[in-house]
Amino acid sequence: xxxxxxxxxxxxxxxxxxxxxxxxxxxxxxxxxxxxxxxxxxxxxxxxxxxxxxxxxxxxxxxxxxxxxxxxxxxxxxxxxxxxxxxxxxxxxxxxxxxxxxxxxxxxxxxxxxxxxxxxxxxxxxxxxxxxxxxxxxxxxxxxxxxxxxxxxxxxxxxxxxxxxxxxxxxxxxxxxxxxxxxxxxxxxxxxxxxxxxxxxxxxxxxxxxxxxxxxxxxxxxxxxxxxxxxxxxxxxxxxxxxxxxxxxxxxxxxxxxxxxxxxxxxxxxxxxxxxxxxxxxxxxxxxxxxxxxxxxxxxxxxxxxxxxxxxxxxxxxxxxxxxxxxxxx
Numbered sequence: 001x002x003x004x005x006x007x008x009x010x011x012x013x014x015x016x017x018x019x020x021x022x023x024x025x026x027x028x029x030x031x032x033x034x035x036x037x038x039x040x041x042x043x044x045x046x047x048x049x050x051x052x053x054x055x056x057x058x059x060x061x062x063x064x065x066x067x068x069x070x071x072x073x074x075x076x077x078x079x080x081x082x083x084x085x086x087x088x089x090x091x092x093x094x095x096x097x098x099x100x101x102x103x104x105x106x107x108x109x110x111x112x113x114x115x116x117x118x119x120x121x122x123x124x125x126x127x128x129x130x131x132x133x134x135x136x137x138x139x140x141x142x143x144x145x146x147x148x149x150x151x152x153x154x155x156x157x158x159x160x161x162x163x164x165x166x167x168x169x170x171x172x173x174x175x176x177x178x179x180x181x182x183x184x185x186x187x188x189x190x191x192x193x194x195x196x197x198x199x200x201x202x203x204x205x206x207x208x209x210x211x212x213x214x215x216x217x218x219x220x221x222x223x224x225x226x227x228x229x230x231x232x233x234x235x236x237x238x239x240x241x242x243x244x245x246x247x248x249x250x251x252x253x254x255x256x257x258x259x260x261x262x263x264x265x266x267x268x269x270x271x272x273x274x275x276x277x278x279x280x281x282x283x284x285x286x287x288x289x290x291x292x293x294x295x296x297x298x299x300x301x302x303x304x305x306x307x308x309x310x311x312x313x314x315x316x317x318x319x320x321x322x323x324x325x326x327x328x329x330x
Contacts, residue, residue, distance in 0.1 A: 001158045003188065006061045007033055007054035009234045010261035012042060012269035014076040016192060016231040017058050018165060022158040024129030025066040029154055029165050031058045031084065032077040039197060039281040041237060041273040050269075059084060067091060067133065069121065071167035072141065072151040073099075073106040080106065082114050090114075091121040091133065093152050098122065098138035100149035122152055130159045139177050142170030142195075143207055153177075155184050163188040170194055170203070170232065171211025175313070178214035182221045189224040190260075191215075193233025196242045197281075206300035208242065209293040210310065216249040216317040219257065227257045234259055237274035241287040249319040290318055 001022055007015035014034040020027045035051045036042065042050075062068060062084050069091045070078045093099070095107030111118060119126070121135040134155045141148035151167035164186035169177050171194040181189065194211035195203050219227065229246070233239050240247070250257040261268045294314055300306040 001156070001161045001163065003163060004061065005228070005260040005263060006031075006057050008230045008260035009036070009232070010230050010259035010266075010268040010270070011054060012036060012040070012047065012050040012273070013054045014231075014235075015054060015058070016077070016165070016167075016190065017061065018163075018190065019061040019065070020156050020163060022129075022131040022156070024131040024158070026064055027067045027069065027131075027133065027156060028058075028062050028065040029069045029156075030071055030077040030167065031062050031068060032075055032079055033058055034076040036235060037197070040235060040270060041277045041280050042269070043277070055079070062088075067126075067128070069133070069135075069154050071154060071165070072149065073103040073110070074148075074168070075106075077167070078110065080110055082110065085110075085114060085116045087116065089117045089119070091119050091126060091135070091154075093150070094120045094122045094138070098150045100147065103149050121154075132157045136180060139169060139180075140174065141168050142203075143173050153180070153184075155186060161187045164190065166191045168192050168232070170207070172214050173207050173210050175210075175214060178217050181218055185223050187224060188226050188228070189218070189222065190228045190230070191218075192231035193229045193239075193243070195232035195235070196239055197232070197236040199242075204300075205292075205296040206306065208288065209296040209314075210306075212243065212245050212288070212293055213297075213310070213313050213317050215243075215246045216319065217313070219246070219249050219253060219255050220317065225256065226263070227255065228260050228263060229257055230259045230261075234268050234270050236282070237270045237279075238282055238285050239270075241285065244287050245290060245293065245319060249317075252319045293318070 004019040006017040035047045067089045072093045123137045125134040136153040138150035140146045153166045155164045259268045301308050
């Protein structure tokens with residue numbers, strides 16, 4: 001299995017597009033892209049230039065693909081251009097079921113009269129030679145009852161190695177998603193991380209806490225040799241401090257957790273840009289420590305938002321030490 005990390009937020013664009021080549025097929029997952037938000041510490045024209053550059057990379061990756069998988073219909077996960085998919089085998093999130101209204105409309109626009117071999121993938125498995133492509137059932141795009149709708153995860157297994165692309169599970173926030181990731185037990189895990197840039201807006205601190213606990217649980221219980229933690233997470237230059245406990249857990253267990261950029265030997269663009277241009281939206285913040293996490297979860301348990309089992313999961317999953325980790329490990 002050969003994996004190419006085509007476009008990711010750690011490169012400076014909204015995307016989590018990969019190209020996987022096995023003995024049997026070339027598979028592209030989530031060929032979508034958008035420009036980063038104004039809170040991303042790059043000038044507007046530089047953000048636009050990066051989008052143009054990586055859209056070209058995505059189109060190039062799709063040109064010889066046998067299979068294209070679309071996990072949901074946000075534009076950072078599919079380019080709404082029918083020419084990109086013409087003549088391809090297209091494995092897609094169900095456009096009619098477990099889908100919100102805006103994504104149903106986007107799916108309809110994409111699929112109307114599309115000249116492609118289109119198959120609904122939710123909960124299904126597809127075999128090409130010795131390669132299996134298996135999709136999860138629909139999961140919430142982040143938190144329970146999310147207005148953003150649903151996504152499907154995709155696992156690719158060539159008989160020797162297994163890769164899992166989680167799509168947008170926001171951490172994961174939900175324990176059932178973390179447990180499913182562990183059950184899949186991939187060698188390579190590509191996961192989007194919590195959207196800390198939305199903290200205090202549409203993403204609560206107790207959901208950040210849940211994401212951290214679940215990520216530590218995954219690091220401890222899965223065999224993943226490489227965990228690529230990217231996408232939503234690295235839209236925020238504060239992420240190494242907010243995910244401090246995750247990197248500490250990885251170090252404790254000698255596991256590799258990194259962004260796609262770091263996997264390529266590069267510095268995440270959001271950190272590079274922050275150092276060059278300074279802060280945008282956030283000027284002061286503090287590290288999210290174990291006591292902060294515990295307090296956020298306890299408050300949610302006390303008011304009945306979360307079940308008290310989360311307090312046990314904290315004790316089981318958090319790292320033992322309390323020393324810091326450097327940004328280079330994030």
